[in-house]
Structures are given as C-alpha cells and as structure tokens.
Amino acid sequence: MSRIVYLNGQWLPETEARISVFDRGFVFADAIYEVTAVIGGKLIDYAGHSGRLKRSLAALGIQAPVSDDEMLSLHREILTRNGMTDGLIYLQVSRGAEDRDFLFSDDLTPTFVMFTQSRPVLANPKWQTGISVITMPEGRWVQRQIKTVQLLYSSLAKMEARKQGADDAFFVEDGFITEASSSNAHIVTKAGTLVTRDLSNALLHGITRGWVLDLARRAGMAVEERGFTPAEAKDAAEVFITSATNFVMPVVRIDGQPVGAGTPGPVSETLRKRYIEDRLASAI
Ligand code: PMP
Numbered sequence: 001m002s003r004i005v006y007l008n009g010q011w012l013p014e015t016e017a018r019i020s021v022f023d024r025g026f027v028f029a030d031a032i033y034e035v036t037a038v039i040g041g042k043l044i045d046y047a048g049h050s051g052r053l054k055r056s057l058a059a060l061g062i063q064a065p066v067s068d069d070e071m072l073s074l075h076r077e078i079l080t081r082n083g084m085t086d087g088l089i090y091l092q093v094s095r096g097a098e099d100r101d102f103l104f105s106d107d108l109t110p111t112f113v114m115f116t117q118s119r120p121v122l123a124n125p126k127w128q129t130g131i132s133v134i135t136m137p138e139g140r141w142v143q144r145q146i147k148t149v150q151l152l153y154s155s156l157a158k159m160e161a162r163k164q165g166a167d168d169a170f171f172v173e174d175g176f177i178t179e180a181s182s183s184n185a186h187i188v189t190k191a192g193t194l195v196t197r198d199l200s201n202a203l204l205h206g207i208t209r210g211w212v213l214d215l216a217r218r219a220g221m222a223v224e225e226r227g228f229t230p231a232e233a234k235d236a237a238e239v240f241i242t243s244a245t246n247f248v249m250p251v252v253r254i255d256g257q258p259v260g261a262g263t264p265g266p267v268s269e270t271l272r273k274r275y276i277e278d279r280l281a282s283a284i
Helices: 024-028 046-060 068-082 152-163 207-218 230-234 266-281
Strands: 004-007 010-013 031-039 087-094 111-118 131-137 168-173 176-180 184-188 194-196 223-225 238-243 247-254
Touching: 004 068, 024 087, 031 046, 046 068, 046 087, 046 207, 068 087, 068 111, 131 152, 152 168, 168 230, 184 207, 184 230, 194 207, 207 223, 207 238, 207 247, 207 266, 230 247, 238 266, 247 266
Parallel strands: 131 168, 131 247, 194 223
Antiparallel strands: 004 010, 004 111, 031 087, 087 111, 168 176, 176 184, 184 194, 184 238, 238 247
C-alpha cells in the first residue's frame, strides 16, 4: 500500500516525500503534532485538535503553515486522495530547516507534513480485554501541555512496558500519576467518583479527556479533577485511559496487580460508548 502524503503544499507518494536532514524537527525535536481519528469519513473532535494545534504552535512561536480553512480542507483532501474512511490523520509542523544552531532564525518556513493511517478504529479488540500498565518515574520535560514531538521518553517507556509484559506505562511524579505515555489516565473510586488529574503543565490537555469528563458530568457522575497516587489507582474500582486513538480504554492491571476484578468495568464501557456516540454526532 502506498499512501499519498502531504508535504509543504505538495501531494506525493509516500516514498517520494523528503525533508532536509537539517530540519529542526529532526535535529532538535523542534516540532509539534496532532492526531485526529476518522470514522466513516468524518473527523472526530476536529475543533479540539485544531485548537490545540494552534496553541502548541503559538507556545513555540512557530508560524501556522496554512489558514484554518485550508487546514480543514487538507484534512478532507487527504482522506479523498487515500480513499480512507476509518483511521487516523497524523500531522506534524516543525520550525523548518537551517544550518544547525541552538539559536534559530525567526523567518524560517515551517515544514508541514500530513499522512493517514488506515485502521478500523471502531473495532479495537483490546476494549474487551482491557490493557495492563506499569508505573515509571516521570522523565519527560516540564512543558507537557504543548503537544511537542519530544517523544523519546514515552517511546522508551512503551518498550519497557512491553519488556515487562504490559501494554503501557503510567508516569509518576512526586508520588502522583501524571498521565500515561500517550494518553490521559483516570480512575473510578469504589464510591463511584471519576478522578482525573487536574490540568497543568504536568500533562497534555487531552481532547478526549475533556469530552469524557463532560459526558460523565452530564450522566450525573461525581467528577474530581485532582492528582491520584499509584496506590489509589491500584485500589480503584476501575482505571482507564483516554486518547484520540483509543477513545476510552480500560486498564485491568497495574504493576502486575489486578484492578477491581481484573476485567474491564461498566463505567469505562459506558463512557466509551457514549463518547463514540456523542462525538460521532458532532464529527465533521
Ligand atoms: N497524553 C499524552 C502524553 C498524549 O500523547 C496523548 C495523545 N496522544 C494524550 C494524552 C491524549 O490526548 P488526545 O485525547 O487529545 O488524543
């Protein structure tokens, strides 16, 4: 399968798209990214993802590569060009390329890449079994609210999780869980309260997280936005993660210890179903 990718104003077969070895995304991880899910040809939570894209660009002082209208039409066009109805759209914007120097020029032309990943996002077999996680010290940089491509620690964490027979890792800082390596972490206490870390620079402000909290509140659930410890998570009735690629995914094991009955619980299942139903209704 050869995809058509978008690179700086051009549509190219994936094997022909090239960027400079001097690109600051490559040399300094000076770049930001977004991932949007696509179901039945529609973009899920596009407004949230495009809003965060603009905030990430502004935080790093990188120029927006295209206008808002053009950004939306590129999302539509990449689906048409690749005949994709279900999957993910990945986009990355770097500050651009120039001779390597920690100091950068302020007139660089950003590098803008988009590609598709076709997959049946509504048929994730792990929703039925849940996933297992390990806890690891938080070792990422401190401006985690910006969706930068500095993903080395997250990538090493996922490899370590796999080595230990788990699916993912929860990062722990000062005794509290920040989030998972590429998703937000949530617990449901035995009293039925949904607890999720409050927003700060300690974690990425997940688009899926925001809507899931909104749906939980609308369903009358008690919601607390505060830090929680690995011990609280291990003792919770349910634990789950949220992201644009997993929606709501149950976590059934932490550091080898079963959560609740060790099987996916009803709250995460209900919230996943409601999230998909609600966000599909608003998909564009
Ligand atoms: N936290 C991190 C570190 C992430 O990388 C992601 C997304 N990949 C999320 C949370 C979830 O964010 P969203 O719901 O916007 O996909």
